[in-house]
Amino acid sequence: MVKTLSFPKEKIKILLLEGIHASAIAEFTKAGYNNIDLHKxxxxxxxxxxxxxxxxxxxxxxxxxxxxxxxxKANKLLSIxxxxxxxxxxxxxxxxDKGIAVFNSPYSNTRSVAELIIANSIMLxxxxxxxxxxxxxxxxxKDAARSYELRGKTIGIIGYGHIGTQVSIxxxxxxxxxxxxxxxxxxxxxxxxxxxxxxxxxxxxxxxTLHVPATPLTKMMIGKGQFDLMKEGVIFxxxxxxxxxxxxxxxxxxxSGKVGGAAIDVFPVExxxxxxxxxxxxxxxxxxxxxxxxGGSTQEAQETIGGEVAAKLISFLDNGSTISSxxxxxxxxxxxxxxKRILHIHRNVPGILxxxxxxxxxxxxxxxxQYLKTNEKVGYVVLDVQGDVEEEALIALKQIKDTIKxxxxx
Numbered sequence: 273m274v275k276t277l278s279f280p281k282e283k284i285k286i287l288l289l290e291g292i293h294a295s296a297i298a299e300f301t302k303a304g305y306n307n308i309d310l311h312k313x314x315x316x317x318x319x320x321x322x323x324x325x326x327x328x329x330x331x332x333x334x335x336x337x338x339x340x341x342x343x344x345k346a347n348k349l350l351s352i353x354x355x356x357x358x359x360x361x362x363x364x365x366x367x368x369d370k371g372i373a374v375f376n377s378p379y380s381n382t383r384s385v386a387e388l389i390i391a392n393s394i395m396l397x398x399x400x401x402x403x404x405x406x407x408x409x410x411x412x413x414k415d416a417a418r419s420y421e422l423r424g425k426t427i428g429i430i431g432y433g434h435i436g437t438q439v440s441i442x443x444x445x446x447x448x449x450x451x452x453x454x455x456x457x458x459x460x461x462x463x464x465x466x467x468x469x470x471x472x473x474x475x476x477x478x479x480x481t482l483h484v485p486a487t488p489l490t491k492m493m494i495g496k497g498q499f500d501l502m503k504e505g506v507i508f509x510x511x512x513x514x515x516x517x518x519x520x521x522x523x524x525x526x527x528s529g530k531v532g533g534a535a536i537d538v539f540p541v542e543x544x545x546x547x548x549x550x551x552x553x554x555x556x557x558x559x560x561x562x563x564x565x566x567g568g569s570t571q572e573a574q575e576t577i578g579g580e581v582a583a584k585l586i587s588f589l590d591n592g593s594t595i596s597s598x599x600x601x602x603x604x605x606x607x608x609x610x611x612k613r614i615l616h617i618h619r620n621v622p623g624i625l626x627x628x629x630x631x632x633x634x635x636x637x638x639x640x641x642q643y644l645k646t647n648e649k650v651g652y653v654v655l656d657v658q659g660d661v662e663e664e665a666l667i668a669l670k671q672i673k674d675t676i677k678x679x680x681x682x
Contacts, residue, residue, distance in 0.1 A: 281305050284589065285326055285348075290314050290333040292355050293578030303586045314544055321345055329585055331355055334565065335544050340366045350679070351588050353581040357381065357568060358513075359598050360486055368599040368650055371617035371677030375584040375597055379434050380576040381568030385511055386438035388537070388567055389481050390446060394422050395561065396507045396533030397479075402558045418505075418532070423447030428477030430470065431484040431512065432458040439481060440464045451477055455489070474498055479507040486513040494518065499525040505532035511567040514538040523553040526560065533559040537567045592654050592681060594645075601645035601652040611640055611656040613681040619674040620651045627672050628653060635665040650676065 281304040288296065289311045300308060309327075314335035324330070324346045330338070331353040338352060343366045352362060354376035367374050395401060397420045406413050427443045429436045429452040440450050440461050450464035453473040460466055467473045470493075474480065480502065484490045494510075495518040502508070508531050510517050519540070525531040536554060542565055543550050554560050568577075587593040592615045593605045600617065618624045625644060632639060632655070641656040661680050669678045 279328070282307055284328045285309070286329040286331070287311065287323070287327045288331040289336050290355075292331050292333065293574040295575045295578035296331065296353075296355065296582040297578075299579050299582035299586060303590065305586070305589070316544070317342055324349070329353065329589070331581065331585070332361065334358065334361055335542075336361060338362045338367070343367055343370060343372065346370070346372070351375065351585050353585045354598075355574075355577050355581050358486070360513075364599040369676065371600075371650075373588050373594055373597045374599045375581055375588070377577040377580045378596075380580055381570070381573035382435045382438045384570040384573040385435050385483075385567040386442050388563075389439050389509060389511060390422075390442050392509055392535035392561055393427070393443075393479050393481075393507060396535060396559060397422060397425070399533065399559050401533075401561055405558075425449070425478040426451060426476065427479040427481065428452070428473040429464075430454075430473065430480065430482045432464075432466070433483060436483040437461055439483070448479075470498070471501055474501040475503070477506070478503060479509070481509040482512045482516060484512050484516055486515050490516045492516065492518050494522075496521045496524075499530060502530065504530060506530070507533045507535075509535040511535070511537040514540045514542065519553050523557065526554070526557050533561075535561040535563070537563045538565055590681070592679075594652065600650060601647050603643050603645045603652055603654060605643060605654055606641075608656065608681060611658060612661050614653075614655045614657060614661065614669070615677075615679045615681065616653040616655070616669060617676045617678075618651050618653070618672070619676065620646045620649055621674050624651060624672065624674060625653060628655070628669060631665060631668045631672070632657065635662060635668075637661065637665060 284305055284307060286300060286305060286308045288308060291312050297308060317339055320342045324342055325348060328348050328350045333356045340363045343363055349372050351373045352367060354362060357378050359374060359376050362374055364374060399419055403413050424447060426449040429439055432452040432454040436452060443450050444462045451467050451473055452464055453467050453470050458466060493516050499521055522534060526534060539552060554562060591605055591608060592613060594600050594602050595604045616628060638658045639655050640658055643654040645652050666680060
């Protein structure tokens with residue numbers, strides 16, 4: 273007996289958390305996915321455990337954590353969309369082992385972050401936070417003491433990736449000299465120059481800005497030794513990850529005057545919701561800008577992210593494509609036309625492909641096209657076949673040892 277084996281679009285349940293932009297909803301509805309639950313805030317692990325098994329797609333930003341415990345209960349989940357740059361809030365290994373594709377938007381808010389770096393640099397060099405606070409209190413600090421122009425200063429960019437390079441371009445346009453440090457050789461843009469060591473950069477620049485991922489290599493990479501190397505009165509900024517800077521040491525160096533001003537947007541511990549109190553050793557210090565992880569939070573960036581991540585999720589649902597997936601092998605698939613498409617995710621061990629082909633041959637299913645990509649842990653096979661896929665054939669594919677997930681698209 274032949275049955276419809278793929279889910280109708282109206283039965284695909286989507287959960288969107290943390291006020292994801294309406295552009296994502298527009299993309300889903302345009303593609304025929306209307307079964308969407310919206311949640312303005314983040315969800316705790318307890319809340320997720322109560323509902324996660326009902327959803328096929330989950331979209332989140334940075335405050336919701338999809339832990340191993342949550343994902344182990346997510347038996348219907350097909351894909352996760354991180355509507356932000358990072359995916360640290362998702363257990364990528366568990367998602368991979370369950371055949372759940374994870375997508376994000378690593379580049380959409382690069383301009384927003386870069387603009388804030390330049391704006392912060394001007395504000396801190398002019399000591400605007402201190403003067404603004406005093407003006408609100410009725411004090412009139414009208415002088416040029418410790419107030420400097422941006423032009424002619426040297427900015428040091430740690431991490432010359434997509435955001436770092438955007439900062440580099442904008443900084444040079446504003447009259448700054450640009451030095452950068454990266455663990456890999458990177459082609460400079462404009463007149464920027466790469467230095468060979470982090471210490472060389474720290475000793476040479478007037479402004480330090482961090483644009484690195486959260487890894488064991490970057491954890492607490494800026495501490496007492498690094499602050500001691502910096503110029504007197506240096507401007508320091510971190511809009512990357514909260515784990516990369518020792519804030520207690522930063523506080524000491526601000527109080528001593530070694531650091532002339534700081535802008536921090538990310539913190540080791542951040543409130544999960546607006547009602548949770550934010551605490552930092554940097555609170556109350558002069559010439560310090562503290563922002564609540566909003567480096568990429570502009571309307572333009574959120575609109576772009578919403579559409580981009582939703583489009584990736586839809587492409588995976590409709591077509592099986594995994595381009596830019598953060599945990600599954602990447603396959604850029606042609607649009608399905610006139611065939612049934614079988615998606616088979618499995619552990620990367622020898623012999624899986626031959627078993628799949630033997631099973632399909634045994635059910636007289638003709639393979640028109642076959643696509644395969646593997647990484648060190650899993651393999652992803654996509655097959656376009658003629659004719660109907662009987663339920664017995666699908667069961668046989670699922671029973672292949674080391675199979676993780678099988679899905680049929682119609």
